[in-house]
Amino acid sequence: MSKTLFKKLMVTHLVVILISIAVLGVFLSQLMKNYFLNTKEDELTTKGQEISSITAQYLKGELNEDTTRYIINSLERFVDARVWVVDKNGLIRMVSRGSQCGRGRMMMRQGFQLPPEETNRVLNGETVKQVGESPHFTEPMVSVAVPIVDRAAGRHEVIGAVFLHAPVTGVTVTLQKVYTFLIIATLVAVILAGLLAVYLSKAISNPLHQITAAALAMAKGDYQTRVKVQSSDEVGELAASFNYMGDKLSETIDALHQEKSKIESLIMSLGEGVIATDRTGTVVRVNTMARKLMQFAEDPIGRNIKECCSGGVAEIIQKVLEEGIGKSATLKKENITVLALASPIKDSRENISGTVCVLQDISEAEKLEQMRKDFVSDVSHELRTPLTAIRGYNEALSDGTVEDPEIRQKYHNIIREETQRLERLIHDLLDLSRLQSGKISLELEPLDVGAVIRSTVEKLEPQINIKGIAVELDIPQNIPYIMGNEDRLVQLLIILLDNAVRYTDAGGKIFVSVGDVGLKGVEIAITDTGKGIPKEDIPFIWERFYKVDKSRTRTGAGTGLGLAIARQIVELHHGTIEVESELGRGTTFKIVFPLAES
Ligand SMILES: Nc1ncnc2c1ncn2[C@@H]1O[C@H](COP(=O)(O)OP(=O)(O)OP(=O)(O)O)[C@@H](O)[C@H]1O
Ligand SMILES: [Mg+2]
CATH class of the missing domain: 3.30.450.20 (PAS domain)
Incomplete structure (x- = not known):
């Protein structure tokens, strides 16, 4: 230059x-x-x-x-x-x-x-x-x-x-002398002009060199480079303006960086997974959630979506790139369900510059939806059984085919029992939903759990004895008071005793004990010598409508709501309930209640 x-x-x-x-x-x-x-x-x-x-x-x-x-x-x-x-x-x-x-x-x-x-x-x-x-x-x-x-x-x-x-x-x-003088003057002027040009070009070009070097450094990303302002002339002004531009540029770039990292951390911490690709389908951004949901074998950044995502996601992203309209897909992986929604990213000219795919873990929602469906079908099923029986016996009675008064009486009894069963089912369902709603809080008071057990067993004993089952109690003296609601405690005991009786054959035994388990509280154990619960069913017995014997839907069988209500009652007492069972030998339910503050 x-x-x-x-x-x-x-x-x-x-x-x-x-x-x-x-x-x-x-x-x-x-x-x-x-x-x-x-x-x-x-x-x-x-x-x-x-x-x-x-x-x-x-x-x-x-x-x-x-x-x-x-x-x-x-x-x-x-x-x-x-x-x-x-x-x-x-x-x-x-x-x-x-x-x-x-x-x-x-x-x-x-x-x-x-x-x-x-x-x-x-x-x-x-x-x-x-x-x-x-x-x-x-x-x-x-x-x-x-x-x-x-x-x-x-x-x-x-x-x-x-x-x-x-x-x-x-x-x-x-005149010749004058010309000679002029030629000498010209030569001197030319030499002087040369020297002056060297000086001036250096004076102008040195700062310009510095500015050029600084501009190149800036272009490479070093925004802190500044040039020395050595004069107040136009070149000096240029250097000062350059420095000012550098200040503004680094300010703007800092602000952009901050904004970018804000957006970056926002995307990273989103509850939904985000995968972004460019227009060729190369992955350019993946957030933490997306990595968790997709379980990539290798880092997907810089690779084509087809190489790093199996099926669904790659397919819809490819389609979005081709057609320019949003697509969705549901992916089922081992134990999670993911909903993928892919949309095109368009520039100001409406050209597709890439895609963004949002991944939502809908396992929980799906489970809820499934539960709702199961619930509706369970309830309908439970309602249909007694209703079918009622309608059948009622028809038999009303069309006059059954004339024997004894049989007629038997039919009337069945109809009454089934109606009661329906009432009980509806009562239990309402009770369970009230307990599960979280809106009810029990009024807890210090209770002598031994006394409650004694009176409950006393009331049920005649029925138990009819079935040929013996009940034994082991309630030591000086058992500390628990914090409890008496009515609910009685309800809980009835549910558990009812099961013990129902699933134990004649000649069996029911053993109810109370023990002090120190700081943990007071433990009630209800043991029977009944048929027991298969190991694989144990985790599910707390679910609504869950019954080990699925065929037991005929008249007189339970609804499968008892233990679900029992668990809710224990939770509302801030206690714990667990079960131990051996097939063919018997079952023990253990409940621990927190102590009343003395
Ligand atoms: N003591 C027990 N011995 C053997 N199996 C039991 C015992 N208690 C519960 N079960 C099993 O657990 C299932 C669920 O019990 P749950 O009390 O919730 O329902 P249910 O007894 O069938 O009906 P209900 O709502 O009338 O009580 C039962 O169907 C039964 O298979
Ligand atoms: Mg029961």
Whole structure:
């Protein structure tokens, strides 16, 4: 850059200097030439006029030839001019010595007749001046012709003329000196211009070099680069503006970075998974949730979606890129269900520049939906069984086919039992939903759990005994009080005792014990020697409508709501309930209640 700048400055300086010197030279030489020639003409005119009276005397014969010749020769020496004396006929009467030899083109001598065009004007009384080539000399001459006037006795008559010719050579020599001086001046000016151009180009190009280097550094990402402001001229202003631009640029870029990292962490911490691709389907962004849901084998960034995602997601992203409209898909993975929604990212010209795919874990929602469906079908099923029985027996009774009063009575009993079963089912369902709603909080008070157990068992004992099952209690003295709600505690005991009775055959035993388990609270254990619960069913017995024996839907069987209600009651007491069971041997339910504060 400095080279070009240097060249430009150098050429500009040279052109300006050369033009100025050329104009000056032409003007000066013309001026001086004119000055010298005018001076010479004036000098010749003055001398001519001075000599004209002497030559007048000579022409009139009043002055002799030798004296006159002596005078004009002297004049020739003093003014370096050839002198001719011409009479009124144009005839040369006398010439100075230099005119006879030397520089004259021909031998100028007395008696030479000058052509009329050279003498006409002067012989008419006019002083004639002329510069240039003369036919009588070999070099350019300054010539002046002065008329010789006879003024004797009041007359005014031109009787001849004096011609004075001086060579121009003197002027030319002086002009040559002027030219030499101008050439030297030009050379000095050119050298100075060169030095000045080097200095100026350095003064301008050094800061420009710095600014260029700083701009390149900025382009590479170093926004802290600044340049030194060394002057207050335009280059200095440029450096200051550059620094200001750097400040603004780094401020803007910092702000952008902050904004970007905010958006980045926002996307990263989203509860939904996000996968973004460019228009070729290459993955450009993946957030934490997406990695968790998709379980990529390798880092997907920079790879094509088809390589890193199996099926669904890759397929819909591909379709979105092709068709430009949103697509969705549901993906089932081991134990989760993911809903993928892919949409196109469009630029301002509505061209697709990529896609963004949002992944939602809908396992929970699906489970809920499934539960709702199961619930509806379970309830309908549970309702249908007693209703079918009621309708069947009712029809049998009303169409008169059954006449035997005993059988009729039996049918009436079944209808009543099934109606009661329906009532119980609806009551239990409502109770369970109330307990599960979280809206109810039990009023807890210190309770003597032993007393509650005793009175409950006492009430149920007749029914238990009818089935041929023995009940044994082990309730030690000094059992601490628990925090409980008596009615709910009774309900809980009935559910568990009812199960124990129901799933134990005649001859079996039910054992109810209470124990102090220290800080944990008070433990109630209800053990039976019944049929037990298969291991694989144990985790599910707490679910609504869950029954181990699925075929047991006939009249008189349970609804499968008991243990679901039991668990809710225990939870509302902030206690725990667990089961231990061995198939064919029996089952134990253990409930721990927190102690009442003493
Ligand atoms: N003591 C027990 N011995 C053996 N199996 C039991 C025992 N208690 C519960 N079960 C099993 O757990 C299932 C669920 O019991 P749950 O009390 O919830 O329903 P249910 O007894 O069938 O009906 P109900 O709502 O009338 O009580 C029962 O169907 C039964 O298979
Ligand atoms: Mg039950």
